[in-house]
Amino acid sequence: xxxxxxxxxxxxxxxxxxxxxxxxxxxxxxxxxxxxxxxxxxxxxxxxxxxxxxxxxxxxxxxxxxxxxxxxxxxxxxxxxxxxxxxxxxxxxxxxxxxxxxxxxxxxxxxxx
Amino acid sequence: xxxxxxxxxxxxxxxxxxxxxxxxxxxxxxxxxxxxxxxxxxxxxxxxxxxxxxxxxxxxxxxxxxxxxxxxxxxxxxxxxxxxxxxxxxxxxxxxxxxxxxxxxxxxx
Numbered sequence: 001x002x003x004x005x006x007x008x009x010x011x012x013x014x015x016x017x018x019x020x021x022x023x024x025x026x027x028x029x030x031x032x033x034x035x036x037x038x039x040x041x042x043x044x045x046x047x048x049x050x051x052x053x054x055x056x057x058x059x060x061x062x063x064x065x066x067x068x069x070x071x072x073x074x075x076x077x078x079x080x081x082x083x084x085x086x087x088x089x090x091x092x093x094x095x096x097x098x099x100x101x102x103x104x105x106x107x108x109x110x111x112x113x
Numbered sequence: 114x115x116x117x118x119x120x121x122x123x124x125x126x127x128x129x130x131x132x133x134x135x136x137x138x139x140x141x142x143x144x145x146x147x148x149x150x151x152x153x154x155x156x157x158x159x160x161x162x163x164x165x166x167x168x169x170x171x172x173x174x175x176x177x178x179x180x181x182x183x184x185x186x187x188x189x190x191x192x193x194x195x196x197x198x199x200x201x202x203x204x205x206x207x208x209x210x211x212x213x214x215x216x217x218x219x220x221x222x
Binding site: 042044058092103104106 | 148199212213
């Protein structure tokens with residue numbers, strides 16, 4: 001079955017530690033995205049990538065880093081520089097075309113203690 | 114500025130009621146998406162439209178380009194429709210979606 005997987009579903013880390021969230025897709029999509037969701041707020045774009053080895057900052061990139069070494073994979077690292085990392089993180093992918101219909105993974109809930 | 118506003122933020126109704134969720138956006142768009150987020154957090158795409166109306170089962174999405182407004186309707190609502198509904202706009206010339214804050218719908222039996 002084609003789809004997007006994110007792991008783990010729940011993640012706990014101590015303050016000051018970097019943590020990497022996994023996102024894999026087998027839909028053969030060129031574009032991949034990372035979003036952050038906080039209670040009562042809309043999804044906010046962290047980073048996106050439209051091609052392997054290239055990515056762009058979204059609206060809230062500070063404190064995060066990404067890589068896109070393979071078309072299928074777009075891991076997100078939450079660094080210790082991110083002031084308020086506890087949130088729900090969603091990965092998505094899409095074909096690059098006018099309408100940008102995105103398919104979402106199940107999400108990872110990160111809690112920093 | 115590219116903005117998307119949804120209303121209401123929260124909506125509680127009884128099973129069987131007709132539901133309407135509204136979405137307004139600030140400037141011209143290429144496409145408008147309606148998404149459903151289940152209590153576990155997973156998001157599924159319901160509709161993508163740039164004009165007119167689309168229907169899928171009990172769900173209907175409409176868009177009025179001149180008024181910069183879209184609505185999502187649910188007929189004969191059921192408790193399993195309880196979820197957060199999100200609209201997202203792809204503004205003309207942009208590469209990224211802009212999301213509304215979501216509408217939390219609760220359908221009581």
